Amino acid sequence: MLDLVIKGATVIDGSGTEGVVLDVGIEGDRIVAIAPSIEAESAETFNASGLVLSPGFIDVHSHDDFHVLIEPEVRHNILQGITTAIVGNCGFGAAGSDAGKVQMKAINEPTAELPDWDGYAEYLEEVDKASPILNVAALIGHHTARRQAMGGVENRPPTDTELAEMLASVEEGMEAGAVGMSTGLVYEPGRYASTEEVVALANVVGKHGGLYVSHMRDEAVGLLDSVKETLHIGEASGCAVEVSHHKAVGRTNWGKVAQSLEMIEDAVAQGHDVTADQYPYTARSTMLFALVQNGTFSAGEGGAMGKSEPSEVLLCSVPGFGDFEGRSLQSFVEEFDLPGEEAANKLLSDYSNEILVAAFGMDEGDVRMVMAHSSTMIGTDGLDRGSKPHPRAWGTYPRVLGKYVREEGVISLENAIYKMTGMPAAKFGIANRGLIKEGNFADLVLFDPETVIDGATYENSRVAPVGIPHVIVNGQFAVRDGQHAGSRSGRALRRGI
Ligand SMILES: [Zn+2]
CATH class of the missing domain: 3.20.20.140 (Metal-dependent hydrolases)
Structure with a gap:
């Protein structure tokens, strides 16, 4: 008996070929059947019509x-x-x-x-x-x-x-x-x-x-x-x-x-x-220290990490000074009355040397x-x-x-x-994953191609996306109806295994 049959999704198998409406059967942690219609007995049948089923x-x-x-x-x-x-x-x-x-x-x-x-x-x-x-x-x-x-x-x-x-x-x-x-x-x-x-x-x-x-x-x-x-x-x-x-x-x-x-x-x-x-x-995201060290705010063209203006740099993480998070480097240039590089250095020396930023560029x-x-x-x-x-x-x-x-x-x-x-x-070298194929591990995503979109912005970034209701890892629902499903079925993967 199968553990799960996902019925009626448009299967995009991860190889680059076009999607086809198919049923996919799972037993344990593996994909064991892929067919236009799976009638075999299954512990659970999951109707996924209208959604795309892709590899995780x-x-x-x-x-x-x-x-x-x-x-x-x-x-x-x-x-x-x-x-x-x-x-x-x-x-x-x-x-x-x-x-x-x-x-x-x-x-x-x-x-x-x-x-x-x-x-x-x-x-x-x-x-x-x-x-x-x-x-x-x-x-x-x-x-x-x-x-x-x-x-x-x-x-x-x-x-x-x-x-x-x-x-x-x-x-x-x-x-x-x-x-x-x-x-x-x-x-x-x-x-x-x-x-x-x-x-x-x-x-x-x-x-x-x-x-x-x-x-x-x-x-x-x-x-x-x-x-x-x-x-x-x-x-x-x-x-x-x-x-x-x-x-x-x-x-x-x-x-x-x-x-x-x-x-x-x-x-x-x-x-x-x-x-x-x-x-x-x-925007890239990195350590403020590294941008300074690589000349991002110095005169000229900037160094190995390119140039950004202080107005293009947003503070993401400032350990111990959470109220700084979300502010631009420009706001500190004004507050400290210092040029960009010096304002960055003051933040690093007086507040935290572990500041992460997002920097447009x-x-x-x-x-x-x-x-x-x-x-x-x-x-x-x-x-x-x-x-x-x-x-x-x-x-x-x-x-x-x-x-x-x-x-x-x-x-x-x-x-x-x-x-x-x-x-x-x-x-x-991630073996037996990345393709929807009989015998492969059942790492799968069900999403709605008409609505899927990111919810995270620079202002409000810790936001889940829309349109990715279900995620399966090694045959277990990790996310169901947009919520954690309780399973923790991930593994360490070793090269080629
Ligand atoms: Zn990198």
């Missing part, structure tokens, strides 16, 4: 490494249909936990109850113990490995002993089932690493068939040089490459994505596996061009911290489906689903 969304750009352990219901993820989160992006990795907790402090605050773990094998065991609502796969984070081996943030090359320790931690992570390694070459301490250091570590990743994922060294004036460096690291190490949050930041750099996309196309034409991810917004035309490109998949880059997080943490997937598919026709519905499911599963 795979968020390739998650920063919820600790969140999945601390708040395993991960509301901002599950309510938008995410059934697998790939954590450890931009170089911020979970293991070892001593270095990880310091490294991650500003973006994903560790709590006192958070356990310790030595490496990725133990981190993934903790994920299984926490039994989160969604599946979790991990990238090894370069910052964390470097911080751990070198004893802090060091602006110098590693010694031979330190490099050996970093290599060993990458080896441990890959053996434990991490899907690859990420870097964040604008942030400390990754920004102090040479290309050669990254290649040395990526060699270990490549040997295990993992990915090299990068928040590149420069997404502004130096965007194209950074793409070149990233492609070189992939080629030299034999790793498939994922460019994180593909974009060109700062007005004077708008339009450069046409060339960066072309560079990816050329690499693909030469046989290299190169893709990218994107969140569908024109990208072009809407670029967002569309990147989204429409065959190399691009979707990821949230969500940082659900503070009272006014960047809305991408809550709205990425419904925003693509509502605004960019239905309202603007930038991509087709089938292509959007592919970029959220089949494409990331294939790229990140």
